[in-house]
Amino acid sequence: MKQFITRLAVVALAIAAMVSCGKGADYTNIIPEEPIVLVEVDGYKTMQEGGIIDLIAPYREQAANMLGSQAGELVKNIILDVDNTGIATEAPMYFFVTNEENPNDVKIVVLAKVGDKAKIDELVAFVEENIGDIRKREEGNAVVLSIEDEEEVMVGYNNEAVILVAHPDGDLASSDVLALLKQTATPRKTELEPMKGNSRLVLNLKPLFEMMDKADVWSQMNLDAETLAQVESLRNAVFTVDNIITEGKIINTWTVSGMDEEMFEKSVENMPVVTNAFAEYIPKEAWVVTNFAINDTVIEAIDKAMANVIATQGLGAAELKLVMSFLSTLSGDVTLALNGVNIAHEAFDAQAIIGTKDNSIYNYASLGALAMGITADNNGLAMPLNSNNMARLGQSGDNILWAGINTILGTQSHSIEEAAWFDTVEDKVGYAAVNIDSIFNDYAVRNAFEEALYDELDDETAVEMVMEMVDLMDYAVLYSEVDASECESSVTLELVLKNDDTNSLKQVVEVVEQQLSAMMPAMMGF
Numbered sequence: 001m002k003q004f005i006t007r008l009a010v011v012a013l014a015i016a017a018m019v020s021c022g023k024g025a026d027y028t029n030i031i032p033e034e035p036i037v038l039v040e041v042d043g044y045k046t047m048q049e050g051g052i053i054d055l056i057a058p059y060r061e062q063a064a065n066m067l068g069s070q071a072g073e074l075v076k077n078i079i080l081d082v083d084n085t086g087i088a089t090e091a092p093m094y095f096f097v098t099n100e101e102n103p104n105d106v107k108i109v110v111l112a113k114v115g116d117k118a119k120i121d122e123l124v125a126f127v128e129e130n131i132g133d134i135r136k137r138e139e140g141n142a143v144v145l146s147i148e149d150e151e152e153v154m155v156g157y158n159n160e161a162v163i164l165v166a167h168p169d170g171d172l173a174s175s176d177v178l179a180l181l182k183q184t185a186t187p188r189k190t191e192l193e194p195m196k197g198n199s200r201l202v203l204n205l206k207p208l209f210e211m212m213d214k215a216d217v218w219s220q221m222n223l224d225a226e227t228l229a230q231v232e233s234l235r236n237a238v239f240t241v242d243n244i245i246t247e248g249k250i251i252n253t254w255t256v257s258g259m260d261e262e263m264f265e266k267s268v269e270n271m272p273v274v275t276n277a278f279a280e281y282i283p284k285e286a287w288v289v290t291n292f293a294i295n296d297t298v299i300e301a302i303d304k305a306m307a308n309v310i311a312t313q314g315l316g317a318a319e320l321k322l323v324m325s326f327l328s329t330l331s332g333d334v335t336l337a338l339n340g341v342n343i344a345h346e347a348f349d350a351q352a353i354i355g356t357k358d359n360s361i362y363n364y365a366s367l368g369a370l371a372m373g374i375t376a377d378n379n380g381l382a383m384p385l386n387s388n389n390m391a392r393l394g395q396s397g398d399n400i401l402w403a404g405i406n407t408i409l410g411t412q413s414h415s416i417e418e419a420a421w422f423d424t425v426e427d428k429v430g431y432a433a434v435n436i437d438s439i440f441n442d443y444a445v446r447n448a449f450e451e452a453l454y455d456e457l458d459d460e461t462a463v464e465m466v467m468e469m470v471d472l473m474d475y476a477v478l479y480s481e482v483d484a485s486e487c488e489s490s491v492t493l494e495l496v497l498k499n500d501d502t503n504s505l506k507q508v509v510e511v512v513e514q515q516l517s518a519m520m521p522a523m524m525g526f
Helices: 002-024 043-049 052-071 073-080 117-130 174-185 205-214 217-221 225-232 261-268 296-313 318-327 360-371 436-441 443-457 460-472 504-524
Strands: 037-041 093-098 107-113 134-139 142-147 153-157 161-166 199-204 238-246 249-257 288-294 330-342 347-356 380-386 389-396 400-405 430-434 473-483 488-497
Touching: 043 052, 043 504, 052 073, 052 504, 073 117, 117 134, 117 142, 134 174, 142 174, 153 174, 161 174, 199 205, 205 217, 238 504, 249 504, 288 296, 296 318, 347 360, 347 389, 360 380, 360 389, 436 443, 436 460, 436 473, 443 460, 460 473, 460 504, 488 504
Parallel strands: none
Antiparallel strands: 037 093, 037 199, 093 107, 107 161, 134 142, 142 153, 153 161, 199 238, 238 249, 249 488, 288 330, 288 430, 330 347, 347 400, 380 389, 389 400, 430 473, 473 488
16 A cells, blocks of 8 residues: 555656646747847737738738649648748747857757647648758657758747757757757746837847856956956846837837946946926927036046047047046036028027036136137127028026027027927936927928938839828937936837827838828739
8 A cells, every 4th residue: 555655646746747847838948048149029919010910911812812823722821821830920939049158059049939730740741742852850749850951050849839040150950959949848947028018139248258258358358457347247237129119109228237236336326317407498399409417427437538548549638638627617417409400591500508517618718719809799709600600609607508509598488398208308317309390390301301312212102101101200209217226227219109099100001001002003004
């Protein structure tokens, strides 16, 4: 009885292990914990939400009827529905680069989820019958395919995953592919971070640093101790790029995380923050606005960086001293704006507003201007650049230095504080905004842009399509953020469309669809 119970326990444990392995089996288990590069794409969802699937549907039917009659029902079914390949299109696809801890053994892998293995088997049989020159190796439920005399690229699949594996040096064996496929049964130690949108790129510096360690790169670079420490703080850093397509917006975010906590906190503890102190002076419809902040910490960093450049490049120090004497008087926001352009008169309206510690820099500029024969008026120093453009420099109180071309400092009745993009950037470290709608509402700019497109594309329909796409856009903003608690910094680019009720890609696709509908009768000879 005791032996029977022991055997029963062993069987129970074996069944439990098998069940747990079955639950843990997943195509993403193939992805290494820290691949050098990882790209994740939710392609089918993006195309579906963006209207691309609906757009190409009639063309797929035409292609299916034409090619299917020649190649057979299998090809026809695949053209009509890509799921008939056996690949699960609703699941994200992955591209990753791994070095298997060997700098000379880099592999490139494309990974997809299996939806129906029997359909993949059917497709493989079709390829073997009609193309030939295919080598096939089977082991358990895994299959590896390669072209005769081709050792750089192989395809493999099992019940969970289908992979394409490439080796730049051509040193690839079917056993390498089988080893990857077996990993589907081994759950990952850490879960993949979910995508924030439609696609993501991840670059892990740790495996790159380890490769450089093995190649003894650092000793060959002759870095000083401080610079080496700064580089070392990035050893575990991770760079990610997230792409999000949503209603009325296309968003790209570049993020750096995983940096050395002490070094990161030290670098951001005195980082200046934009206060938008000069927003009231910039008109709401300004074409381009850039805003960042400066303080003594930033000035010291610039001074040190420039000193290193001078030391390594053999440049003179007099120019640096002059530049630093100017920078040392600055403190607070630096706001730059292009308010508009008059193409016909070759004139433009631009301004720069800078926070200062006192008015000494303006006083020095005034002395220099007097020496050059430039006199001041009620609005500051004035100097004509040409017949259509007047440059001015002025000081407001002790803390605002301003410069303008065809403009002077003044509070606006409608400032950028009322602009649609202002709330997005109000609390950011720094930002730039481009008012696309205002720019292309200018007749001269629009006309010049269209003429440039005609010269480049030489196609009226293509130009009309581009201009319709431009007319979809409202504005674009680029801004930076820092999260000290997470040792994370990021830069985000947002392209915002006027219509915020419809998927952004779908709006673009609708423009293409309209143009295709207009072109088809002529293309078909009707």
